Amino acid sequence: MTRLPAGSFQLMKSLNRSLILNTIRKDGPISRADIAKKTQLTPPTVSNLVNELLETNLVIESSQGESKGGRKPTMLIINAKNFYIIGLDVGAKSIKGVLANLNADILNSVSLSLSHPLTNALFLNQMDEVVEQLLANTSAYNSDHILGIGVAMHGIVDVTEGASIYAPSLQLRDIPIKAHLEERFKMLVKVENDARALALGEAWYGNGMDISSFMCINIGYGIGAGIIIDGKLHHGDDFLMGEIGHMTIDPDGPVCSCGNSGCLQALAAGPFIAERARKRITEGQESLLAEMVSDLEDITSELIFQGAKQNDALCIDILKEAGTYLGIGITNLIHIVNPSLILLSGGVTKAGHFIFDSLRETVKARGLTEKAKQTKIEEAKLGEHGTAIGAISLLLVEMFATQNR
Numbered sequence: 241m242t243r244l245p246a247g248s249f250q251l252m253k254s255l256n257r258s259l260i261l262n263t264i265r266k267d268g269p270i271s272r273a274d275i276a277k278k279t280q281l282t283p284p285t286v287s288n289l290v291n292e293l294l295e296t297n298l299v300i301e302s303s304q305g306e307s308k309g310g311r312k313p314t315m316l317i318i319n320a321k322n323f324y325i326i327g328l329d330v331g332a333k334s335i336k337g338v339l340a341n342l343n344a345d346i347l348n349s350v351s352l353s354l355s356h357p358l359t360n361a362l363f364l365n366q367m368d369e370v371v372e373q374l375l376a377n378t379s380a381y382n383s384d385h386i387l388g389i390g391v392a393m394h395g396i397v398d399v400t401e402g403a404s405i406y407a408p409s410l411q412l413r414d415i416p417i418k419a420h421l422e423e424r425f426k427m428l429v430k431v432e433n434d435a436r437a438l439a440l441g442e443a444w445y446g447n448g449m450d451i452s453s454f455m456c457i458n459i460g461y462g463i464g465a466g467i468i469i470d471g472k473l474h475h476g477d478d479f480l481m482g483e484i485g486h487m488t489i490d491p492d493g494p495v496c497s498c499g500n501s502g503c504l505q506a507l508a509a510g511p512f513i514a515e516r517a518r519k520r521i522t523e524g525q526e527s528l529l530a531e532m533v534s535d536l537e538d539i540t541s542e543l544i545f546q547g548a549k550q551n552d553a554l555c556i557d558i559l560k561e562a563g564t565y566l567g568i569g570i571t572n573l574i575h576i577v578n579p580s581l582i583l584l585s586g587g588v589t590k591a592g593h594f595i596f597d598s599l600r601e602t603v604k605a606r607g608l609t610e611k612a613k614q615t616k617i618e619e620a621k622l623g624e625h626g627t628a629i630g631a632i633s634l635l636l637v638e639m640f641a642t643q644n645r
């Protein structure tokens with residue numbers, strides 16, 4: 241039995257209904273009486289609204305709770321395993337799609353390599369294909385149970401329009417993702433920048449749960465962040481908030497893909513770390529890397545990490561330097577945003593203590609106050625599918641948010 245999708249998001253726009261739904265999500269299994277206590281709504285109001293939620297089937301009655309004398313109360317839970325969301329993670333090279341339930345258990349996943357050169361139309365076709373494959377593999381579940389599609393998109397995204405403003409690695413601009421997918425699949429679609437989506441995923445399912453102000457920084461091919469303040473993901477005036485990869489760290493540093501010199505990204509992202517290793521070897525420094533590849537062009541940040549584990553001095557130095565640059569960038573961010581936690585994600589974090597040690601030392605040396613120096617810096621929790629889970633969270637915000645989470 242399912243009833244939810246048609247008009248369901250409008251249904252939750254009632255503040256009290258949404259408040260009750262969120263209480264059940266966070267504290268379920270929970271009785272009607274305890275919901276009334278927690279929300280300070282009157283028992284008849286709770287009873288009426290719970291009946292409406294039971295009608296949608298998004299809330300169900302679970303096994304009975306402990307009685308404090310008298311009749312055992314009926315407990316309420318979210319029917320998380322019976323509703324699904326599609327999440328897409330669009331990167332420079334591929335589109336990864338997942339179908340997950342509301343607990344973020346992944347039931348299906350699909351990956352499609354993007355063939356370049358692309359046009360907006362070709363790109364949207366490939367996106368359709370990923371969704372179609374997920375739906376085709378989903379015959380066991382009724383597609384009526386799917387609440388919508390969340391898209392975590394590389395580049396700058398207009399989250400209001402659900403459009404990609406600029407996707408530098410795809411060389412595309414002004415892609416009407418939301419309009420296209422909603423027309424094609426008749427479902428609600430939400431679009432967000434990939435790093436911002438990942439931060440949201442960490443807030444809903446990862447190490448950012450119940451943390452009111454934190455940042456999640458993704459360090460891979462580029463560097464981007466999602467900034468959550470007072471439980472809300474922020475975008476700034478024109479969707480640029482979190483583009484920390486282009487923070488200037490060294491005006492005399494290497495030229496970045498954006499054209500400026502010495503951006504954080506140009507000093508610490510994967511391809512630039514590899515480039516620095518190549519340069520040092522060409523200049524005559526000895527390294528195991530020279531034996532690990534037949535062509536210096538094949539050096540990657542992953543190989544540098546392997547070299548460091550084998551005690552190669554050049555590899556260790558390069559990772560340490562990357563950690564120092566990241567530490568400078570992160571100290572700047574601590575002084576601007578003052579979060580209680582910073583989560584790091586992405587390929588470069590695989591270098592573990594080779595990067596984290598110098599990063600933390602730098603923050604400790606440069607932070608303005610003792611608390612700033614001690615800001616918690618940890619690895620993000622969601623692994624390989626983190627960004628896609630972030631995409632899924634975009635729909636949860638629509639469904640559950642009372643505090644804009």
Ligand SMILES: [Zn+2]
Pocket residue numbers: 485486487496497498499500503505506
């Ligand atoms: Zn830049």
